[in-house]
Amino acid sequence: MGESMSDSVAGRTRLVKGPGLLLVWLYGVMSVGAVSRSVYQIATEYDRAPLAYTLSAVAAVVYAFITYTLVRGGETARRAALVCCAAELVGVLVVGTWTVIEPSAFPDATVWSAFGKGYLFIPVLLPVTGVVWLRKAGRRG
Numbered sequence: 001m002g003e004s005m006s007d008s009v010a011g012r013t014r015l016v017k018g019p020g021l022l023l024v025w026l027y028g029v030m031s032v033g034a035v036s037r038s039v040y041q042i043a044t045e046y047d048r049a050p051l052a053y054t055l056s057a058v059a060a061v062v063y064a065f066i067t068y069t070l071v072r073g074g075e076t077a078r079r080a081a082l083v084c085c086a087a088e089l090v091g092v093l094v095v096g097t098w099t100v101i102e103p104s105a106f107p108d109a110t111v112w113s114a115f116g117k118g119y120l121f122i123p124v125l126l127p128v129t130g131v132v133w134l135r136k137a138g139r140r141g
């Protein structure tokens with residue numbers, strides 16, 4: 001219906017075009033960064049800050065899942081990515097606020113500490129951008 005062949009893959013709406021391509025790239029980079037950070041920290045110093053390192057691992061899983069759904073494409077994947085971006089934003093806001101209000105609860109930083117300050121605030125900006133893009137992509141479909 002208003003989709004060209006270049007806009008669909010096996011009948012699925014492509015999400016990896018325009019700003020979606022940038023989102024996939026950024027989520028991919030954040031996945032690699034969060035996975036490597038959390039694996040290292042959990043393997044070498046878990047006892048030091050188990051909550052922080054576990055939250056970093058959760059962030060890594062969320063980033064990887066969103067990357068996968070964006071690449072996969074289709075309406076179901078778009079909706080799943082939209083839900084995950086919204087949940088990610090809630091997580092960033094809760095953890096970010098918690099780390100600012102009670103820093104003693106986090107002997108070491110998480111990916112979402114201080115709203116992603118250690119990652120140039122990308123963790124708080126990315127889900128907002130993702131939600132906007134995915135809602136727009138849904139209206140186009």
